[in-house]
Amino acid sequence: GENVEQHPSTLSVQEGDSAVIKCTYSDSASNYFPWYKQELGKRPQLIIDIRSNVGEKKDQRIAVTLNKTAKHFSLHITETQPEDSAVYFCAASRGSGTYKYIFGTGTRLKVLA
Amino acid sequence: EAQVTQNPRYLITVTGKKLTVTCSQNMNHEYMSWYRQDPGLGLRQIYYSMNVEVTDKGDVPEGYKVSRKEKRNFPLILESPSPNQTSLYFCASSFLGGGEFKLFFGSGTQLSVL
Numbered sequence: 001g002e003n004v005e006q007h008p009s010t011l012s013v014q015e016g017d018s019a020v021i022k023c024t025y026s027d028s029a030s031n032y033f034p035w036y037k038q039e040l041g042k043r044p045q046l047i048i049d050i051r052s053n054v055g056e057k058k059d060q061r062i063a064v065t066l067n068k069t070a071k072h073f074s075l076h077i078t079e080t081q082p083e084d085s086a087v088y089f090c091a092a093s094r095g096s097g098t099y100k101y102i103f104g105t106g107t108r109l110k111v112l113a
Numbered sequence: 114e115a116q117v118t119q120n121p122r123y124l125i126t127v128t129g130k131k132l133t134v135t136c137s138q139n140m141n142h143e144y145m146s147w148y149r150q151d152p153g154l155g156l157r158q159i160y161y162s163m164n165v166e167v168t169d170k171g172d173v174p175e176g177y178k179v180s181r182k183e184k185r186n187f188p189l190i191l192e193s194p195s196p197n198q199t200s201l202y203f204c205a206s207s208f209l210g211g212g213e214f215k216l217f218f219g220s221g222t223q224l225s226v227l
Contacts, residue, residue: 006155032214043203043218044156089155099144099163099207099214100171105155 002027004092006104013080014112021107023090024072032093033073034101035064039086047088048075080111115140119204119219126194127227134189134222136204144207145187146171146216147179149200156203162187163209194226 005024013019025033034049050057050064050073057064061080066073073092077084087106094100117138126132138145146161148171158171162181176198178190187206191198204219 009153034214034216036216043220044216045218046215049215091156093214099209100158100161101156101216102172103148103156105153 002030002092002094002102004090004102004104006090006107008107009105010108010110012110012112015080015082017080019075019077019080019084019109019111021075021088021090021109022072023074023092023104024070025092025102026071027092027094027102028071030092030094033064033066034091035075036089036091036103037086038089038106044089077109080109082111082113085109085111115217117204117206117217117219119202119222121222122220123223125225125227128195129193132191132194132224134191134202134204134224136187136189136219137185138187138206138217139185140206140208140217141184142206142217143184143209144214145181146205147177147187147189148203148205149173150203150221151200159189159202194224196226198224199226200224 031052036044037047038044061078063076087108089106090104091101120135143164147159148156157173160179162168202222205216207216
């Protein structure tokens with residue numbers, strides 16, 4: 001069946017460094033790829049998303065890139081800060097025109113001061 | 114304030130005792146969904162609803178029931194809970210259409226089945 005693989009499962013970076021989280025999806029019809037951030041004890045919140053007709057999207061220190069041919073997409077966080085410490089989930093839509101996500105298994109990011 | 118409200122936040126029960134977790138949203142969202150979160154497995158969809166009286170199975174629907182009688186409410190029912198349903202549950206809602214599908218999550222329900 002369709003799945004989304006997310007790597008790494010944990011990531012530690014020094015404050016100010018960049019962090020990159022990668023996801024690979026299997027359903028070639030997937031056309032929507034959101035990223036959610038979940039702080040400890042809190043609910044997941046959407047931080048950025050990208051559609052399959054776009055290769056890259058930026059929002060301040062956060063960017064997402066999509067390679068449709070290779071079926072992978074990545075989250076890039078630059079100039080990391082302690083408040084970036086959280087679990088990050090990628091997701092891919094199941095097929096086109098559907099509203100079912102498949103979530104990755106999550107990456108725990110620790111930003112060391 | 115726009116929000117998704119889940120109750121209860123914490124629930125401890127015993128095997129076989131029926132329970133309901135409530136979910137309500139005040140944003141007039143068409144779409145509502147339930148997820149469970151388990152360590153190392155991420156968020157897995159249980160059921161979702163595209164509108165009133167329209168529900169469909171997600172990836173892990175076994176042992177769960179839902180209903181959507183009103184647009185704002187989407188309760189999750191465990192008719193006969195078992196220990197493998199111990200998990201953190203999230204309700205979420207979203208508008209449909211408009212080119213964006215942003216899920217708004219509730220604050221979660223930590224369920225322990227003994």
